[in-house]
Amino acid sequence: MSLLEALPRPQVSWRQWQPNSVLIFLACAMLAAIWLFDVVSVAPNRIVSGEGAGLIDAVGWLGALLVTSVIVTLVALALQPSRHGYQVALVGVLLLLLLMPFGLMVASNRLISGDTPGARLNMGMAYWCLLSFLLLCWVELRLRLVLLRRWTILLVLAVGLVWSLCATLGLEALALGQEFRARDAQFWRALREHITLVVVSVAISIGLGLSLTLLMRRYSKLQKSAFAILNFLQTIPSIALFGLMLGPLAWLAAQWPLLSQLGVSGIGWAPALIALVAYSLLPMVRNTYIALEQVSPDTLEAARGMGMRNSQRFWQVRLPLALPVLLEGVRITTVQAIGLTAVAALIGAGGLGSFIFQGLGQAAMDMVLLGALPILMLALMADAGLGALADVLRPRSDTARPGEIE
Amino acid sequence: MSHRVSSFSLSSPNVPAAVWPALWCLLLVACIWGFPYAEGVLRMLEPDAKEVVYHRASLASLLGHHLLVVSVAALITIVGGMLAAIAVTRERGRDFLPLVAQVASLGQTFPPVAVLALAVPALGFGTLPIIVALVLYGTLPIVRNTLGGLQEVDKEVKSSAIAMGMTPWQVLRQVELPLAAPVILAGVRTSITINISTAAIGATVGARNLGDPIIAGIVNGNMAYIVQGALTIALLALTVDSLFERLQELLRSRLSTA
Structure with a gap:
């Protein structure tokens, strides 16, 4: 035991409160990203750069409310962290990951009209930010919960399956998919x-x-x-x-x-x-x-x-x-x-x-x-x-x- | 993509280690200066080509551009990476430590070309995306090694430094950083060596640097262009790498005598 540990420590009550600042930071960054940047952009063809659309234009009030409330829940859970809370937060992160491709489908229905068949939907800055911050949340929660490797693999596979199903079934307008189908x-x-x-x-x-x-x-x-x-x-x-x-x-x-x-x-x-x-x-x-x-x-x-x-x-x-x-x-x-x-x-x-x-x-x-x-x-x-x-x-x-x- | 430092070097015991950086640097200068006059030699590589000496830009200006981009990126990465790693090893930032450590080791698996390619759609063509990609990619080895170096510092050593009445800032500056310096320097070396190579690929996204002659040579099937670009860039990489090796040796000998 070192000398330092033997010294008495001042105990201040608010010091005891230890929120998970990582999750709070990531969640706030997500909120800022989705409200400030363009979520998707629509381009009439392959070369022209697209016109951006914000969160409300892309998924409507209802969708925006849903995403925002899930992220706010993450913040609330991170304020008083517990193992149970982390599990709920993991479910929330998974839910957002699963909702993301559906958000793209909604956006393509709302923004692309039937008379522009060649129009392409691109994922915008906010979309990529949301995705990477969610993955960071996922890494953080995995470390906190000490998830077993097989669970990680299973969950990644499940998310990947939903994404690929969405991409093949309902996302004809997505630029990446069009590029892929073309070659x-x-x-x-x-x-x-x-x-x-x-x-x-x-x-x-x-x-x-x-x-x-x-x-x-x-x-x-x-x-x-x-x-x-x-x-x-x-x-x-x-x-x-x-x-x-x-x-x-x-x-x-x-x-x-x-x-x-x-x-x-x-x-x-x-x-x-x-x-x-x-x-x-x-x-x-x-x-x-x-x-x-x-x-x-x-x-x-x-x-x-x-x-x-x-x-x-x-x-x-x-x-x-x-x-x-x-x-x-x-x-x-x-x-x-x-x-x-x-x-x-x-x-x-x-x-x-x-x-x-x-x-x-x-x-x-x-x-x-x-x-x-x-x-x-x-x-x-x-x-x-x-x-x-x-x-x-x-x-x-x-x-x-x-x-x-x- | 790890480029670890090993104790094996080209130098044999009876050759002073300072010779290698000087030698590579001399060869580099000879290449830059000599290629415009070496048409005869280059002509042997490409007897049928219209031109064999790369004339679109002087090699010296390309080298300057290359060095500028790499050093700007290196400056940002070293400052940013070390600050990040120091921040998460302090008491207040400790929450972020597992995440940053995980991301830094995961990020090593990202191929530099992919990072460069992903930076272009976001930032457009030119020098800026290169610098951003180099910063993104180069920060990871520095964060990783600074973290590793700081964590390897003996807890007892830190406790005794505090017990001697040092402030946290003094502990960091006079105890932790000097002890972690060799590992940090190894990370800086990795980062810069990879960045010299990656910056050359940046020639494909419209940055003017030493990758230019190579790309031009590959596109036109002109071996002479490729040789000029490839030799210059290889010599630049060897010069910088051997300089770092020399720096590490100096640091090691200082640490062992101190």
Whole structure:
């Protein structure tokens, strides 16, 4: 016990009152956002920027009252926080999340008349603010209530299901949906290309990373220079590395016709794959190295005492014990690769990044969103999925996550 | 997208560490100055192209723009990120700590390109969306590392500082921040290295910087343009990164002797 704790503390009665200032702050921010900014905007076509509509124009007095009263309830619950109150607040947040797509439907009915078939409904500043503040509320409540992972997944799935149902059934006017319907085949192909590039590059870097680590463990002289080179590669900006790949590969393809028959050229998947693997190697090798090194020597000694051979000790003791940290490396690598593959669209590798850059080129912001939002969701899903897998494989007693803080 | 600092560096013990920043910087200056005169070499890359030297803007002005954008963003991120992290580790802001920590680690999963792309619809084309995107993205590593650094400071050390009669402000300035400095500096290094790279992608949304020659080269299929942009930008990144490495070494040696 420290000296400070032993000192008597002044007890003032209003000090005892501890509202949840986070929730109050977030709720007030939501109220300000929905009343001050445009909730939606309506544009006559794809390129023209739309005309904004406030909360009352978009969903009417009744809708505005409903949303506002739910948010005010959140504030009231946060003033006297209790576990029960947090549960009610969670229901309120979920209710708002579920109401949001219906709000869009109401807005499209009210604002878009039948004689302008090409009109597009865009989500406005207030809509995005509301969504992000609600997600922050969700994170806060999840931390307060210590929700189990399976509940989180279930609730996220439920909200996602309602949103996608609304998007397919009643939101023909939504700009993002129109953009998607106009090029859905292209979208699925881009998504497939994106995922394929990420999976293949991560798989290659797992294989290469593991063998490089094993080599480094055998020849310790290699370790320093290998890490130096990998660090060096990581420092080079992605766009520069992708650019520099063009020349050598174009030359190689010109020298060996066999390679160009395989589809290798300066532009396309080959330079992208090489650059992705080059970037992925550092986090992969570093985590694999740390993972294999941190297995306790006592455990290995015990395995030797039990009469295990060297290879048995590696495959049956060292590798399984190292697996959670190794997976941490796979998680970092995968999330990084998802983002970098978006840049690879610049050198013609396809993927969702192509929507971003095409959209930027045509000043069509809905198309940019069509590329950026799925990339964001892919990254979040990969992060959550691989994180959960690592948690499952982690031995119970060992809860420390090496490499958590840089 | 984490770029962690490791103890492995290019420098070997018999080469003084200060050599690397100087070397990269020298190469960078040589590139900027030398490319307009190196038509012969560039011509070898693209024998058939009409032009091989990037003439639309001088590399020096592009470099200046690039550095300006990155430093403005860095200034905002360092001040904002550190203030936020300090605020939530004080007694009054402690309520916000779990949320900020969670958001800072979750935000690391957002790809920079996606953040940049999402900033454009909200802010339009040009330099402003780039700065906003860089600030949004660059704040997270700094918040995360400042939080980590401040939380790692031993409770006993803080208690003894208070017991010595230090005010909270003095504890923060003379005890907590110096002890957390290496971790914070690592976060700043990550943030700026990523931002140099992301700013280059900003050339696709109409900002004038070192990404320009690369994009122009990719669009026109001109390898010589790409080489000029890519080499300059890679050297810039290496210069800045090695400078930070040197700074970290200095800080480490000061902390260990103090």
